[in-house]
Amino acid sequence: MFEVRSVKELRRLIEKLSTELECDEEVSIVLRSVPNELLTLAPKYLISKELSLTDIEEVGNGYIIHVIKRFGRGCSKNASSGFT
Numbered sequence: 001m002f003e004v005r006s007v008k009e010l011r012r013l014i015e016k017l018s019t020e021l022e023c024d025e026e027v028s029i030v031l032r033s034v035p036n037e038l039l040t041l042a043p044k045y046l047i048s049k050e051l052s053l054t055d056i057e058e059v060g061n062g063y064i065i066h067v068i069k070r071f072g073r074g075c076s077k078n079a080s081s082g083f084t
Contacts, residue, residue: 005033010069011045017067018049023075026054035062
């Protein structure tokens with residue numbers, strides 16, 4: 001589980017996850033400090049890096065978002081292998 005407290009941290013983490021996650025790998029990110037702003041921006045950043053937001057949980061003074069890699073080069077190779 002990862003934790004971010006600013007827009008800058010969120011952008012850095014999503015950039016990192018987009019290159020390090022394997023296809024269908026899921027992680028959780030805790031949004032703290034300014035959670036509403038981070039929650040608003042997260043989907044835009046995730047989509048731009050070919051990641052998907054699968055769930056949101058409200059916890060205390062923040063949110064936990066669940067992110068999965070469903071798209072991208074590695075995933076498209078697996079998906080295309082099923083088609084004839």
